[in-house]
Amino acid sequence: MNTLGERIRSLRKQKKLTLEVCAGKQMTKGMLSLIENNKANPSMENLNYLAKRLEVDLSELWADISGEELKKLLDEAETFIKTEDVENHLEVVERIEPILPKLTKGYEAGRLLEIYSKLSFNLKRNNWEVYAEKASVIYDELNILPRQAAVGIFRALVLFIEHHYEEALDRLMQERQKVEGKSGYIDPLTKLDLDTYEVLMRFAVNDSEEATRVMNEAIAYSKKELIFYQTGQLYRIAAYQALHDENEEKLSYYERKILEYKKFAEDEQSVFFTEIMRIHQLNSFKHKYNEALKQLDAMQKLLEDEPIFINYAKLERGKALYGLGRFEEALKQLKQVTISELLHHPFDLSIYYEKDAYAALCHLKLGDLVNALKFAEVAEANMSLMPDSLYKQFVLQTAEEIRGQTKHS
Numbered sequence: 001m002n003t004l005g006e007r008i009r010s011l012r013k014q015k016k017l018t019l020e021v022c023a024g025k026q027m028t029k030g031m032l033s034l035i036e037n038n039k040a041n042p043s044m045e046n047l048n049y050l051a052k053r054l055e056v057d058l059s060e061l062w063a064d065i066s067g068e069e070l071k072k073l074l075d076e077a078e079t080f081i082k083t084e085d086v087e088n089h090l091e092v093v094e095r096i097e098p099i100l101p102k103l104t105k106g107y108e109a110g111r112l113l114e115i116y117s118k119l120s121f122n123l124k125r126n127n128w129e130v131y132a133e134k135a136s137v138i139y140d141e142l143n144i145l146p147r148q149a150a151v152g153i154f155r156a157l158v159l160f161i162e163h164h165y166e167e168a169l170d171r172l173m174q175e176r177q178k179v180e181g182k183s184g185y186i187d188p189l190t191k192l193d194l195d196t197y198e199v200l201m202r203f204a205v206n207d208s209e210e211a212t213r214v215m216n217e218a219i220a221y222s223k224k225e226l227i228f229y230q231t232g233q234l235y236r237i238a239a240y241q242a243l244h245d246e247n248e249e250k251l252s253y254y255e256r257k258i259l260e261y262k263k264f265a266e267d268e269q270s271v272f273f274t275e276i277m278r279i280h281q282l283n284s285f286k287h288k289y290n291e292a293l294k295q296l297d298a299m300q301k302l303l304e305d306e307p308i309f310i311n312y313a314k315l316e317r318g319k320a321l322y323g324l325g326r327f328e329e330a331l332k333q334l335k336q337v338t339i340s341e342l343l344h345h346p347f348d349l350s351i352y353y354e355k356d357a358y359a360a361l362c363h364l365k366l367g368d369l370v371n372a373l374k375f376a377e378v379a380e381a382n383m384s385l386m387p388d389s390l391y392k393q394f395v396l397q398t399a400e401e402i403r404g405q406t407k408h409s
Contacts, residue, residue, distance in 0.1 A: 004069050007061055009036040011054045022053050041072045047095065058098040070108040073099075077115050089119045100131070110138035114151055121158060129155070140182070146190045149179045153197050160201060161344045163385040169201040188225045192218060196230040200237055204346050206387055208241055232261050236273055240347045243281055244389060251281075272309045275299060279316050280351070284390075289323035292316060311337050315355055327362040334359045350391035353382040357398040369406050376402040 012022045023032040026049050034040035035050075042050065051058040073095065080088040096103075096116045103109035113135035120128035132151055139148035152175025159168035176194050180186060186194075195218035202211030215234050222231050235258045242250035255274050262270035275295065282292040296317050303313050318333035339352045356379035363372035380399040383392050 003038050003066065004042075004061060005036045005038040008032075008050060008054070011056060011060075012036075015054060017053070022050070024049075024053055041076070043076070045091065058095075061098075067106065067108065070106070070112070074108045074112055077112065081115055081119065086123070089122060092116075093119050093123060093125075103134070105138060105141070107138075107142060107144065110135045110142070110144070110147065113138065114147065114154075117151075118154060129158075140178075143182065145179050145182060145186060148182075149175070149186075149190045149194060152176070152179065153193060156197065156201070157344075160204070163346075165201065165204045165346065165387060169198075169205055169207075172197055172201055188221070188227050189229075192222060192227060192230045195221070196233060199234060200345060203237055203241055204387065206389075208245070211241070212238070228261070228264065232258065232267055232270060235261060236270075237345075237347070239274075239277060243277060243285070244347070246285060269306065269308070272299075272302070272306050276309055276312045276316070280312075283316055283319045283323065284354075287323060289320040292320040293324075296320070311340070311352075315352065318355065319358055322358050322362055325365075327365045331359060331362045334362070346386045346389070350383065350386050350389050353379055353386065354391055354395060355379075356382065357395045360398060360402055364402055364405065369402075372402050373406050 012019075015022075019029045019032050019036075023029050027046060031040060031046075032050075035042050035046075047061065048058060051061055054061075077092045077096065080092045093116060096112050100113075100116070103113050113131045117128045117130075117132040117135060120131070132155055136148055136151045139145075139151065153172065156168045156172035156175060159165075159171055172194075176198070179190070179194070195214055199211050199215045199218065202208070202214065215238055219231060219234060222228050235254050239251060239254040239258060242254055255277070258270045258274055261267065279292050279295050282288045282295070296313055299313065303310055314333050315337045318330045318337065321327075321330035321333060334355050337352070337355045339349070343349055343352065356375045360372045360375035360379060363369075363375060376399040379395045383395045386392050
């Protein structure tokens with residue numbers, strides 16, 4: 001079987017091109033020689049360049065691709081996907097695309113299909129699911145359960161990201177059943193991943209009883225196996241639920257657990273989470289706005305080093321200022337709040353979607369009915385895809401109230 005380098009050399013000679021001419025301006029003659037003698041692996045950019053110089057489709061260079069070449073491609077793809085650079089991701093997709101029909105068996109083929117599928121989704125391509133399924137089939141045949149589970153979780157998360165929460169949970173449970181039905185043993189990390197995403201999705205559809213049961217079992221299992229990498233997330237989502245249920249006993253319990261986890265895992269963000277959560281409670285549930293502002297002021301300098309919490313802080317400051325009747329100051333804060341594209345759980349989104357309802361109420365108090373209605377309808381539209389919650393009720397009531405006042409103005 002010819003190697004990639006041998007195929008490049010053969011095509012170059014068929015075209016009657018010297019090393020120097022084929023290398024052109026992008027490559028050196030020496031580098032091309034190393035590639036042809038299999039002493040160097042061409043980058044994605046150089047491989048595409050050589051295909052153009054040789055006037056062939058990129059897939060022709062990959063004819064009868066060897067396992068070693070697949071491994072080299074996979075190694076490079078794994079490196080590129082660790083970056084958040086869209087150009088790198090596009091390059092990986094374009095490099096894998098010509099050999100998609102050849103990816104039918106083996107771990108490298110499955111992993112390349114998995115990477116192609118995930119990056120295609122991120123790049124908003126429509127064909128990602130076909131290749132996710134092919135990757136899953138290969139992993140199933142090889143009995144590589146962790147990767148099969150990872151593909152299943154990804155497919156469920158796509159539905160979750162699109163706010164199809166019930167469908168996401170159904171898909172996750174189907175994928176979980178496939179993996180668990182395959183073998184009596186699942187490695188601890190895979191089990192905890194499946195448990196954690198099930199908990200997140202069950203809380204998202206208000207199945208808090210079953211979510212709590214799975215969560216408690218997962219935490220107990222973590223302690224037994226001495227694996228704690230998902231524990232912090234489990235405690236945080238449970239604390240959110242306790243806050244929403246206005247269950248102070250459970251909220252205090254999970255707050256203590258989060259802080260205990262912080263000491264164990266040296267997770268400083270846990271402290272910020274508990275403090276922001278308590279400020280949120282002061283604003284949204286206890287309506288102690290002065291106290292909320294004092295706590296926000298005390299955290300101000302610390303928050304500058306924790307950008308993930310800055311938007312939460314601005315939102316809570318805006319709500320507190322509204323509650324104190326400082327409407328123009330509140331609007332200034334609320335207009336600075338942005339919603340990260342990385343937030344998908346309805347707990348997080350529902351809290352953020354309140355910002356436009358508070359902005360609407362500020363405009364209403366300032367006598368600006370046009371903007372009051374505009375922001376109220378934005379909040380209502382955003383919240384329409386969220387499951388029922390106190391936040392959704394607040395937004396819908398606000399929109400109804402402002403519509404009523406607009407009609408009678």
